[in-house]
Amino acid sequence: MPLLLPIVVLVGVSASPQSMDHHPVEACVGDDRGYSLCVAETHFNEAEAKLGRQWALTLSHVKAREGARAARHLRNEQAKWIKHRDSHCQALAAGSPVTQQGRNYLSCMELLTAKRTVQLKAIAQSKT
Numbered sequence: 001m002p003l004l005l006p007i008v009v010l011v012g013v014s015a016s017p018q019s020m021d022h023h024p025v026e027a028c029v030g031d032d033r034g035y036s037l038c039v040a041e042t043h044f045n046e047a048e049a050k051l052g053r054q055w056a057l058t059l060s061h062v063k064a065r066e067g068a069r070a071a072r073h074l075r076n077e078q079a080k081w082i083k084h085r086d087s088h089c090q091a092l093a094a095g096s097p098v099t100q101q102g103r104n105y106l107s108c109m110e111l112l113t114a115k116r117t118v119q120l121k122a123i124a125q126s127k128t
Helices: 009-010 034-068 068-094 098-125
Strands: none
Touching: 034 068, 034 098, 068 098
C-alpha cells in the first residue's frame, strides 16, 4: 500500500507557493472585480496548475512502484481531499463579510492546494 498522508494534516504541512512572491499586476489591470479578488484568483489558478502537474507525477510514480490498486486508492483519496478542500473553504468564506467572501474562498483554496501539492510530492518521493 502506498504511503498516504491523511487529509487532516493539511494544517501541519507548510507550503510557500512561489506564486505569493509576485503580484500579477498585468493580469488584473482593468479587471472589474477588484484587484485583490483578481490576485487571489490568479494565485489559486497557479496553485491548481502546480497541483495538476504534481498529481500526474505522483500518480505515475505510485502506479509504477506499487501497482494499479495503489493508484486507484490514491485517486479515491484525492477525490475525498478535493471535496474536503472545497467544503472547508466554502464554510470559511461563508463566515466572512460579503465583500470578502470571494477573496477569502480563493485564498483558502490556494493555501490548501499548495499544501496538498507538497503532500503529493512527498508521496512521490517516498521509497515505500
